[in-house]
Amino acid sequence: MKTREIGNDTVGRERVGAIGLGLMTFDQTGTQPREQLAATVRAAVDAGVRLFDTADAYGPGDELGAKAQGENEQLIAGLLDELGLRSEVFLATKGGHTRTDGGGWDTDSSPEHLRAAVDASLQRLGVDQIALWQHHRPDPKRDYAEVVGTLKEISDSGKVRMVGLSNANPDQIRLAHSVLGPALVSVQNEFSPAFRSSRPEIDVCEELGLAFLPWSPLGGLTSAKGLADKHPAFKAVADDHGVSAQQVALAWELAQSECVIPIPGAKRPQSITDSAAAADLELSPDELAALDAG
Numbered sequence: 001m002k003t004r005e006i007g008n009d010t011v012g013r014e015r016v017g018a019i020g021l022g023l024m025t026f027d028q029t030g031t032q033p034r035e036q037l038a039a040t041v042r043a044a045v046d047a048g049v050r051l052f053d054t055a056d057a058y059g060p061g062d063e064l065g066a067k068a069q070g071e072n073e074q075l076i077a078g079l080l081d082e083l084g085l086r087s088e089v090f091l092a093t094k095g096g097h098t099r100t101d102g103g104g105w106d107t108d109s110s111p112e113h114l115r116a117a118v119d120a121s122l123q124r125l126g127v128d129q130i131a132l133w134q135h136h137r138p139d140p141k142r143d144y145a146e147v148v149g150t151l152k153e154i155s156d157s158g159k160v161r162m163v164g165l166s167n168a169n170p171d172q173i174r175l176a177h178s179v180l181g182p183a184l185v186s187v188q189n190e191f192s193p194a195f196r197s198s199r200p201e202i203d204v205c206e207e208l209g210l211a212f213l214p215w216s217p218l219g220g221l222t223s224a225k226g227l228a229d230k231h232p233a234f235k236a237v238a239d240d241h242g243v244s245a246q247q248v249a250l251a252w253e254l255a256q257s258e259c260v261i262p263i264p265g266a267k268r269p270q271s272i273t274d275s276a277a278a279a280d281l282e283l284s285p286d287e288l289a290a291l292d293a294g
């Protein structure tokens with residue numbers, strides 16, 4: 001698979017497959033057989049996927065409520081160990097969200113919570129240093145500048161190698177970059193054929209040398225499978241190439257900028273194998289223009 005880069009000379013450069021794997025819905029309901037999830041991890045690595053994206057707040061929240069915190073990190077760490085694939089994967093996680101009873105989500109960016117979240121993720125992932133630790137979402141109860149100060153402290157602690165932001169706007173990205181310097185390597189925001197308003201964040205990432213990781217790059221769990229029906233321009237290009245509309249969507253995202261690394265979710269090996277092929281799908285300028293308009 002074609003590769004892209006995360007990092008810089010100061011924190012080191014990681015070459016990863018241009019398509020990553022989003023793990024949010026891995027066992028979100030607690031119903032997928034472990035063998036199926038293991039096969040999905042294996043298929044991802046076989047296809048050249050290296051960036052795996054989890055978060056401390058991912059887990060079967062409907063079932064476990066607040067106790068879901070940490071479930072997904074534990075699951076992926078266990079699967080990677082069982083499969084002997086730890087060293088193949090650049091494992092990113094996030095902190096700053098919490099789960100509430102009833103399957104809800106809350107935010108907590110207090111210094112105490114973020115510090116404790118890093119320590120808990122280190123333990124669950126079984127590592128001495130987190131490869132990429134992302135601040136999950138701005139907390140409306142906290143001033144972003146104060147949160148960035150906490151991220152700087154966390155970065156300086158050496159417990160995380162690289163820092164990322166998520167759901168941040170251009171001003172927040174610039175502020176964090178001015179404080180964190182080269183420790184800041186990425187921004188993870190929503191971007192897909194159905195959600196295109198993150199273009200300004202992609203531009204800032206390109207300017208500052210940060211990776212941009214589109215989340216829900218196929219439109220999200222409930223819409224991804226219907227992408228061709230919702231976006232006829234993507235279906236038309238897909239039919240011309242004899243590939244899926246999902247593959248075309250990911251190739252179109254990759255064409256936005258060299259800094260883009262989409263992280264499609266998958267719970268089935270076929271899904272990630274198909275998505276991974278997008279890295280090598282070449283779209284012509286005319287096709288890209290049609291997709292931009294469609």
Ligand SMILES: NC(=O)c1ccc[n+]([C@@H]2O[C@H](COP(=O)([O-])OP(=O)(O)OC[C@H]3O[C@@H](n4cnc5c(N)ncnc54)[C@H](OP(=O)(O)O)[C@@H]3O)[C@@H](O)[C@H]2O)c1
Nearest residue numbers: 022023024215216217218219220224264265266267268271
């Ligand atoms: N930072 C944030 O705030 C935030 C928020 C949301 C998501 N995320 C990240 O983004 C990742 C992806 O988001 P998402 O899972 O919500 O949405 P998504 O990637 O847009 O869609 C996932 C869905 O697409 C299906 N799929 C994947 N590849 C396919 C293909 N090639 N052809 C047909 N269907 C395909 C999957 O099927 P199967 O599951 O059946 O394989 C799943 O149902 C998450 O895992 C998470 O890491 C981050």
